[in-house]
Amino acid sequence: MGTRKEQAEWRREQLLDAALRVFAAKGVDGASVKDLAEAAGVTPGLLYRYFVSKEALVETVLRERGFMPRLRELLTADRSGRPARQVLVELLVSFDALLAGNAELMAVFFSAARARAALAELTGEGQRLIGAFLDDRVAAGELPPHDTGTAARTLFATVAVNRATGSPIDVPALVELLYPEER
Known part of the structure; x- marks a missing residue:
């Protein structure tokens, strides 16, 4: 799939895509970290490696997407x-x-x-x-x-x-x- 950096960027984009879908379906307040991780096919721990909090993920989705x-x-x-x-x-x-x-x-x-x-x-x-x-x-x-x-x-x-x-x-x-x- 490429270098570790490329893999990390691909994973980050995948997390943002999943977050957008889940936030749109459940609302920001209604979506849990578990929901977000499941939608992306990762563990909550991996999600936290990319985003320090759900709020940081929301902010990133809004800013980048x-x-x-x-x-x-x-x-x-x-x-x-x-x-x-x-x-x-x-x-x-x-x-x-x-x-x-x-x-x-x-x-x-x-x-x-x-x-x-x-x-x-x-x-x-x-x-x-x-x-x-x-x-x-x-x-x-x-x-x-x-x-x-x-x-x-x-x-x-x-x-x-x-x-x-x-x-x-x-x-x-x-x-x-x-x-x-x-x-």
């Missing part, structure tokens, strides 16, 4: 020549599609009461990325001065909560609500 790498990619792509409202619609539609395509991760994300610090860090990063985009567009004179932090939290949370509850969201209408076209 989560939305932030893709959201970061979406928000840092060069869109300087396009109108802010158009870019926001594209970003939020992409974010919603990303959430829709990761139902297991969404279940973990919203059941991770035991990993509040990791959730706060991840959602905070998403909000900061959106806020930085808005700040850049305010500085360029494209958007009026406003509380970009609140706007970013509103956009990020509205898309996430609507996806989690299965409520359809009209992203263009959301963007228009916050940033109406000048008529």
Whole structure:
């Protein structure tokens, strides 16, 4: 199978895959270390060799399998020549599609009461990325001065909560609500 390092990395990935499945099915609080180990086909002791606690495993699943790498990619792509409202619609539609395509991760994300610090860090990063985009567009004179932090939290949370509850969201209408076209 390769070197010991490659085997260890393969095992770690296997543990993360199993953890995602179990956390999605049982919730973070409902999943025991025994459940996690059984799903991965290992002993609890081996699980602890890779992750010091269940909370560390949850945090790793959220960080490594989560939305932030893709959201970061979406928000840092060069869109300087396009109108802010158009870019926001594209970003939020992409974010919603990303959430829709990761139902297991969404279940973990919203059941991770035991990993509040990791959730706060991840959602905070998403909000900061959106806020930085808005700040850049305010500085360029494209958007009026406003509380970009609140706007970013509103956009990020509205898309996430609507996806989690299965409520359809009209992203263009959301963007228009916050940033109406000048008529």
